[in-house]
Amino acid sequence: MKPSLRNYMPERADRYFSGSSEQRRAARALFESVADLPLICPHGHVDPQLFAEAAYHFESPAEFFLIPDHYVFRMLYSQGVRLEAQGVSVNEGEDASEVETDHRRIWQTFAENYHLFQGTPTGLWLRDELHDLFGITEKLTPSNAQTVYDRIAERLAAPDFTPRKLYEQFGVEALTTTDAATDTLEHHRAIQASDWDGRIFPTFRPDKVVNDLDQPDWQEQIELLRAVSGMDIGGYGGYIAALEGRRAFFKEMGATATDHAAETPYTEVLSPAEADAIFQRGLAGQASADDARRFTGHMLVEMARMSSEDGLVMQLHPGSIRNHNRAVFSRFGADKGADIPHALDFTRNLKPLLDQFGSHPSLRLILFTLDESTSARELAPLAGHYPILRIGPPWWFYDSINGMRNFFAQVMETAGIYNTVGFNDDTRAFASIPSRHELWRRIACDWLAGLLLEGQIDDEDAYAMAHALAYGLAKEAYGL
Amino acid sequence: MKPSLRNYMPERADRYFSGSSEQRRAARALFESVADLPLICPHGHVDPQLFAEAAYHFESPAEFFLIPDHYVFRMLYSQGVRLEAQGVSVNEGEDASEVETDHRRIWQTFAENYHLFQGTPTGLWLRDELHDLFGITEKLTPSNAQTVYDRIAERLAAPDFTPRKLYEQFGVEALTTTDAATDTLEHHRAIQASDWDGRIFPTFRPDKVVNDLDQPDWQEQIELLRAVSGMDIGGYGGYIAALEGRRAFFKEMGATATDHAAETPYTEVLSPAEADAIFQRGLAGQASADDARRFTGHMLVEMARMSSEDGLVMQLHPGSIRNHNRAVFSRFGADKGADIPHALDFTRNLKPLLDQFGSHPSLRLILFTLDESTSARELAPLAGHYPILRIGPPWWFYDSINGMRNFFAQVMETAGIYNTVGFNDDTRAFASIPSRHELWRRIACDWLAGLLLEGQIDDEDAYAMAHALAYGLAKEAYGL
């Protein structure tokens, strides 16, 4: 007979706070001071189409929670549940006959594996969303799965359950998407042309026309860039001019930032002649992997140059080896939970960029990492020195309670909070945004309560830091 | 006058629990629900000879606790106590005249240095073993050392103090040893031929006939393999067949797993012709270090192939630079506490193996690490995606309170507990097994109590997770 542990569980309002009961009470007071602040969402992957139509509705509970979320389906996949059984669509040309199309069965499969998410951030977000958006307080089980499905489906169909209404209900103050350099931003145009006054802005992410010079679809990407920009891209000069043109267009459309992914933060300054020679090899389909690596490194410096001129805040997200699972990539494509981090070196790799622009008065560069060992060792000392640098919040696998606690512990002593930029939800799942921000705000206040109880900060500082971490830093850093 | 701190020390039943008094009470309730579960010991280095003879007795307290335990003698060595004074035997051909043979003096030297183990896991295991197995509650000191020696010696001589009786008393459900590919498993045969029904199984560890192709004793090892397998090993094909034969024999003898050590997790697929050419250079004594590195990487993939066919669970223990101290290795041989970890890269190194077998339905590969920075960065994302992968428990230097806490904090959020495999005691010291499992169970329950108090999990989950971590996961992962 196991004794009940219910008495040890906190009331819901105190969840995610740690330590002694005094610390929890202090954390709660701090949290309550920021709980209702608007949400600044300066980096994410929500599809702008959701806001382009006033009456957009989500298709089903499985579509809403599961099918597009690689955090979810990769976990079931890791335990042997095939992606097909989870409704993940296959690449064109692949046999799609085994892809489950019955959303109720996909949901049932998920419910049967719900225990896999015990103690994971995905588990917490799902539970909090079910509670906050759908009023579901019982734990999902195989036996209640279909009833829960019904209740979610009913709510999804309600007239007020549109992305625009949710945006308002969530208290979002601004939300940015992430868009290819070759994107026409048609959905953003539709939003701006509508009478809705939500603030949805694009972010300029040129990876596909910058990083993959040695890949088979490079020429096609450059052709897309030529077409959308209307410029001649026969050489490196035209290519740069086209990119500058696209940035100007994004800025007109409200963008305040760019974003750049790369396997490493390698930077290098090529001479114009070298850059052109490599670019020409790319166009001719003759570029090597080393060409691509050097060109990417060079273009990061070039993008810093452009940002120093047009004022777009630059973000760098390095460190993921994308599409690590060859079979999954070949059948299902990118973003299937098979992106795996590796060890990074910012200190040496960023030096060429910093030699040129490290103290530039109108450049801001926000660094993210997937290698936590770089946080205290490299990022905090770099951002605690160079005026252009700021450190982005815990990213991806680290957007979690431990990831946040490590971030506060590893970054703040050397960099101080003012060299960080608050929170980014970085999600494709629009409806998870409030839960993610609430988790961040709770853990930030828990951290501050700990500092207060140790006499490291006083209450005036604690309240000011809570506000900055929850709202002010993100707003200021991205100019939103 | 220093005030007594006795009031702050927990009662013994609450040791190793952390946090507030509520958290300790919750941890204790969870621990009590798993404290009496049988012990699954799926990876270790206990000598099977202990169980081959019904009347086996341990020689002396020094032999029981100190002389074979590199965790102990390396610590005294680091503070200037020579290995000879600790009774460590020298290699054949070395002058053994200075090796202490008086076990009472060895024990006295240990007692004089017992403070070195303050705050170390070895100190906790020793204290708990002295208490639980020998009823010794006072702290070992230079002045009580000989009295304590007498009490231990008396107990060691008792008729019921045999490995077989201890196995039963400890509640071991299954225990596996680690055995060379060329081992005849005579002790295992003796155990199985006896009327004792303890479940002692071998594990297939072929390192010596796989890793060291460029070493002087390679030919000798291959000759041993030839002799024990009775097969012609003139070429790579015969070599593979011989290994497959040995695996089949181990499986007949009850093995459910293989184990592989390597300096790095490097893998590579060689063509049959390349593999044969390198193998031939090895036989001819002409292999280079690079040959050995590539051959080891290739054989890891080949072992994965064999495991996918015969179902033996594959374990990989990479990351130790063995025999780092040249002088100690030359005089005393291997396993003398001079194996030092280094930084690892799983993400790139395992890709060739995973490209071939990452989603194979009948393969399981358990990964261990000595580089904690890989836990959250690489192992958790890999195991949280690839169906064949599981993460082994904290190993060696990390089989400790902090090592376990870091493991829970770094692995579980991304991988979930079901991509881990519970606990391995991984010890040569049979009698330390209950203390090691108890430490793991206590720290696991302490972690779960923390999650519960933070509202991350409910009590139903906490009890289920405690059972899985203490028992279920290990049993399932190794098929025991």
Added chain:
Amino acid sequence: MKPSLRNYMPERADRYFSGSSEQRRAARALFESVADLPLICPHGHVDPQLFAEAAYHFESPAEFFLIPDHYVFRMLYSQGVRLEAQGVSVNEGEDASEVETDHRRIWQTFAENYHLFQGTPTGLWLRDELHDLFGITEKLTPSNAQTVYDRIAERLAAPDFTPRKLYEQFGVEALTTTDAATDTLEHHRAIQASDWDGRIFPTFRPDKVVNDLDQPDWQEQIELLRAVSGMDIGGYGGYIAALEGRRAFFKEMGATATDHAAETPYTEVLSPAEADAIFQRGLAGQASADDARRFTGHMLVEMARMSSEDGLVMQLHPGSIRNHNRAVFSRFGADKGADIPHALDFTRNLKPLLDQFGSHPSLRLILFTLDESTSARELAPLAGHYPILRIGPPWWFYDSINGMRNFFAQVMETAGIYNTVGFNDDTRAFASIPSRHELWRRIACDWLAGLLLEGQIDDEDAYAMAHALAYGLAKEAYGL
């Protein structure tokens, strides 16, 4: 209306303690047992000139707290406050017209940015110094900045506010400086020739005549060495003899240790002919970067050889990429907060040195790191085995509450406390020494209180370990 959190803040005597109220009480009892022990300062960068004149006085609050402290001005610089505005002097030949010379304005700028230090160790040291040395209990703000300046200035001018009097008031038992191999130690001679009996000793740091063989000022440094040693340095033999001569002189002047910085802990044994050839290329201005790297690695082994003969304790501080900001280095010179750590490998790099001297009975080598991931992975296993090795305390960015907590958590389980060397304040700021030692002692006692409450150690051990960490280990390790 935000509720007051004052009740949650500890009284000053309990600051920096963590956990439950029981743990805080235990920590306080432990701390009180070591709070008044003398301060051992075995590694630091205080200018010996402070003690050479009996009547030395500090110039101003800005000079005392800000202008020489790169921990302070790099933080303001990172937020866009130019170094000139902080009074940092420029290199010879640079236009100095913009360097602020009004110390009151520098102080005001600092006060306006004081919030940047929230939650940082610099913030804690400053607050504690203002309190303990100047009786200032209110928080520094832009509006009270000039009043606070006046109060500090008044105290600085007091007759008893000299370094010698402070040394006595602080309870310093011994303090060592860090001095170039070519230093004449004139200030140390003046101290020893005076009637003051403070114990101020030099430390031999030969980096400039060892590390930079490929740099433009190498010949000049060697010429300085020739001049100060009076020896012919036409070849490697004379160079070694000159270094040995300088070591002997430092030892006569009371030195007990040497110190060595290097970008990595790389070591290598060159043959005498190779060493001489590289040395000659250096003298001729023809050495390559690889020459410099190999020569530095060789000289670390050679310095270990010398230490094994003359008994000077050897310290190694690797891992910082110095002067990372090209523009700042070019205008302001070295030590401007632009030194950035990178990933290290001790395991492979130290092997050549350890192969020669790892068990030498009269050598001690203390290792420091700026890469925390090496602490548990490499340093603790190395120091927990090799007799000559000890681990230095958390250094630079890690001389902080989290740095210390990580150090205890990562190092002690494997190495034990007796393979560590207590605390080094490692500061240029003499007056910050008591605050730094108090922080260390508080965090050490907090850690021990945690072990006690978890039943890992008993109270006898806790008191003994507190004494060792606060005083005994440093004194013993450096022979002070």
